[in-house]
Amino acid sequence: MPNRKVHECHLDELNEAHWSLMLMADPDREVISNYLPDCRIFSVNTNGSPIALALLLGAESAYGKKLALSEGEAELINIAVILEQQGKGLAKQLIQHCIEVGRQDGLRSLWIGTGNSSLSQLALYQKMGFRLHHIVPDYFSEYPETIIENGIECLDMLRLQLRFECEVSDVRTEN
Secondary structure, three states, X not given: OOOOOEEEEOHHHOOHHHHHHHHHHOOOHHHHHHHHXXXXXXXXXXXXXXXXXXXXXXXXXXXXXXXXXXXXXXXXXXXXXXXXXXXXXXXXXXXXXXXXXXXXXXXOEXXXXXXXXXXXXXXXHHXXXXXXXXXXXXXXXXXXXXXXXXXXXXXXXXXXXXXXXXXXXXXXXXX
16 A cells, blocks of 8 residues: 555644544543643544544653653654554554654654553564563553453553664764
8 A cells, every 4th residue: 555645733633533543542531631732643644534643752741751751762652543444554654654753853762662462563563673672560450441452451561662773974983
């Protein structure tokens, strides 16, 4: 499938279709409301409606500090594709877009977290170059509703990191 245009949204552009996507990735509206104002919002749209969405959170935000992001880091904190469009490369396109944005912004690394039960997401993130960094035990146990995916209860968050390599032209040598 050919790449579709990725659009950067502003908070005042968001509607229930955007919220439906965000809630697919994170079922707690209150949690989303806490980090959303500090995110860059990217969407892929068809006929003016979002069919895929990604939120990129910077380290300088209050929520970024809560996640212990350091200067030069960002987190791809929410990514979702409507059911009818899954498996067509849209998540991969959005992740690649966020990677490019991170490189352009001079970031050192990009983080992503997923549940222990999110098997296909975990595979995709690793194919995109993210490496497992650590596990946050019981991260999802406080959610108001139990999350079950692939017949597995989602309890722990797996934290993955993509480190940006320094370009050869960026390396300075002293004479």
